[in-house]
Amino acid sequence: MKSLIVLCHPERTSFNGYLADSAAEALSPYGEVCMSDLYTEGFDPAEGPSHFATPLNTSRFSALAEQRAAYQNNTLPADVAREIERLEWADFVLLQFPIWWHSAPAMLKGWFDRVFVSGGLYTSSMRYGNGYFRGKTAMCSVTLGAPADVCVPGGRGGDPDAMLWSTQYSLHYMGFAVLPPYICTAVQGEGYRYTDDESFVARLTSLETGLAQRLSSVREDTPLSFADWDDWDSDGRPLSG
Numbered sequence: 001m002k003s004l005i006v007l008c009h010p011e012r013t014s015f016n017g018y019l020a021d022s023a024a025e026a027l028s029p030y031g032e033v034c035m036s037d038l039y040t041e042g043f044d045p046a047e048g049p050s051h052f053a054t055p056l057n058t059s060r061f062s063a064l065a066e067q068r069a070a071y072q073n074n075t076l077p078a079d080v081a082r083e084i085e086r087l088e089w090a091d092f093v094l095l096q097f098p099i100w101w102h103s104a105p106a107m108l109k110g111w112f113d114r115v116f117v118s119g120g121l122y123t124s125s126m127r128y129g130n131g132y133f134r135g136k137t138a139m140c141s142v143t144l145g146a147p148a149d150v151c152v153p154g155g156r157g158g159d160p161d162a163m164l165w166s167t168q169y170s171l172h173y174m175g176f177a178v179l180p181p182y183i184c185t186a187v188q189g190e191g192y193r194y195t196d197d198e199s200f201v202a203r204l205t206s207l208e209t210g211l212a213q214r215l216s217s218v219r220e221d222t223p224l225s226f227a228d229w230d231d232w233d234s235d236g237r238p239l240s241g
């Protein structure tokens with residue numbers, strides 16, 4: 001099983017940075033591991049005209065039209081082409097990121113915006129169960145500052161499953177089987193809550209142990225259940241309910 005870890009965090013010595021490294025170690029017995037470290041590699045998350053050297057239309061920018069043309073003409077931006085190559089290579093994709101404002105950080109959202117190329121990696125018929133990455137598995141590993149007992153539907157911290165819905169549904173849209181996430185609560189970064197090395201390392205070690213254990217079963221895990229083509233009428237409306 002070849003694994004790609006997509007790390008989205010601006011600080012390499014953060015909980016998320018270390019968790020990405022321990023995930024790489026935990027996955028290495030099963031096959032090669034590659035890391036996309038979005039901040040270190042300077043990934044530009046903002047889709048826009050500057051990414052298209054030979055645009056279809058110079059007076060009005062359409063992301064969908066430019067992506068499709070760049071894919072067809074083999075003129076995708078180098079960073080996007082590199083990320084696609086890594087995704088094509090991998091059997092298993094782990095997204096490692098902190099929850100920021102009840103969602104994924106903007107950098108990771110921008111990675112979806114740019115890397116999942118319209119007209120190339122998805123079309124009206126090539127999505128969900130017919131998605132480009134069908135046969136591959138993906139999973140989110142996230143940290144939240146709020147404690148576990150308030151991270152529930154209706155609780156003060158909010159429902160982590162709701163926070164991950166758009167990320168996981170987009171992975172499903174692209175054809176991935178999406179495994180249940182690894183969610184770490186009460187993680188507040190070094191220099192904030194964990195002001196000394198000892199408490200930071202103790203907390204990190206428990207999170208790393210949990211992640212390694214979780215990753216040891218990814219080859220057998222049951223994916224999350226999402227609605228798919230069989231659940232919709234020809235206009236995409238749900239058949240039941």
Ligand SMILES: Cc1cc2nc3c(=O)[nH]c(=O)nc-3n(C[C@H](O)[C@H](O)[C@H](O)COP(=O)(O)O)c2cc1C
Nearest residue numbers: 014015016098099100101102143144145146187189
């Ligand atoms: C911009 C920003 C927004 C955040 N929003 C949330 C949030 O919505 N819910 C939450 O529980 N924690 C939130 N946090 C706390 C982070 O999730 C927490 O600091 C992080 O998981 C710690 O891991 P790290 O040391 O790898 O950064 C936020 C932190 C930042 C910087």
